[in-house]
Amino acid sequence: MENIEVPEYFICPISLQIMKDPITIVTGITYDRDSIERWLSKNPNNNAICPVTKLHVPRDSDLTPNHTLRRLIQAWCVSNGFNVVDRVLTPKPPLSKFYVLNLVLDLSVPKMENIKTLEKLEMLAKENERNKTYMVEVGVHETLVNFLIQCYKKCNTNGLEKALSTLCLIWDFSSCHENKVKNREEMLIDSITWALGLDHDMQNHAMIKNHAMNVLRFIIGKANTSTLDRLKPQLFEKIIRFLRESDSNTTTITQKGVNAALQVMVDTSPSGKNRNLMIQSRAILELIELELNFSSNKKNKELIFGILFNLCSCADGRAQLLSHAAGIALITKRILKVSPIVDEKAILILCLISKYSATSGILQEMLKVESVSKICTVIQADFPSHIKDKAREILRSHFDVWKNSPCVEVATLTRYA
Secondary structure (H helix, E strand, O other): OOOOOOOHHHEOOOOOOEOOOEEEOOOOOEEEHHHHHHHHHOOOOOOOEOOOOOOEOOOOOOOEEOHHHHHHHHHHHHHOOOOOOOOOOOOOOOOOHHHHHHHHHHHOOOOOOHHHHHHHHHHHHHHOHHHHHHHHHOOHHHHHHHHHHHHHHHOOOOOHHHHHHHHHHHHHHHHHHOHHHHOOHHHHHHHHHHHHOOOOOOOOHHHHHHHHHHHHHHHHHHOOHHHHOOOOHHHHHHHHHHHHHHOOOOOOOOHHHHHHHHHHHHHHOOOHHHHHHHHHOOHHHHHHHHHHHOOOOHHHHHHHHHHHHHHOOOHHHHHHHHHOOOHHHHHHHOOOOOOHHHHHHHHHHHHHHHHHOOOHHHHHHHHHOOHHHHHHHHHHOOOOHHHHHHHHHHHHHOHHHHOOOOOOOHHHHHHHO
16 A cells, blocks of 8 residues: 555645545635644634635635545545545535534533533534634533533532533634633632542542643633732642642543643742742642652653742742752752753752752752752853853852862862852
């Protein structure tokens, strides 16, 4: 099969794969339906262009099925021995807004069939991009937000997982309609906080929490400053508990869920009030344990160090980091090991500790875990000038203490300090 040459006009210009459902847009170019719908959905508000011709494509323009080309592709696949999985299937008819609107109306009335309605909505959202656009246009996201709030008020978890899952799938498509949800933002955050606190014994509790954390990430990412300043202590307690659960073998918290939780903390930690709430929830200790024990990817490590830097900007945060036996060692060991972002945050954290929390014991610990040697390496390496300046500042501040130590070469220390 690898030696068979596929006719050029069978290939979608976007995905570069054989088209399963070829459709022609107003510019006369044919694409695979999923590919062009995904392309157009990324350029809402009538800003879309044809990827090939670069001509403007009106948002409500027709996508015309190319039945002749689809039959040719089907026949070619069969004649060239493609198996059943590879053969091009007859596409489903396009989703109608009227059908989605009926589902919304069904869901707005509390009844036993709500679970089936939620399952249908989730399935539609998973199918393709156009379905998600239609769902948002008829108000599915608003209905799901109302459903979630009602679940919270009644402490009812029936359908909660499906509602949260579907919200995750369509939230990015609701940006042009988000003002309709804005006035319920705080109630929605309270509902998410409740979902994050559900008991371990409940069925699917981990998946509910994963979805809830991803929805929270979307909300916080768009929230204004006044909303962020009114976040409650319980929310941060639940986030820290979520991260603690991810660090155990008794739950199925996903990497995506952990990433969402860390992103929420990054977005909220610039606020002094939120920093204090996180520190009171022992966030720094949990983040250190998470970084040490959980196989975090590079992105998660960068988020963790970003949060640690924000929290270490206050005295209580630095004290909490220094109270952990591996605090300084962790910050030091990750320099030059992960990414430039982690390098920068690590040096800035060490600079804060050196400037504001440098007891004799801390300075000796920095020698033992090779922080001083690593700082000298940073100055010699290809780092931005502002990071090198911070490293030199650390060395100059405590040169008199470190110069007599056998753990570092005096000549090297003298040269860079």
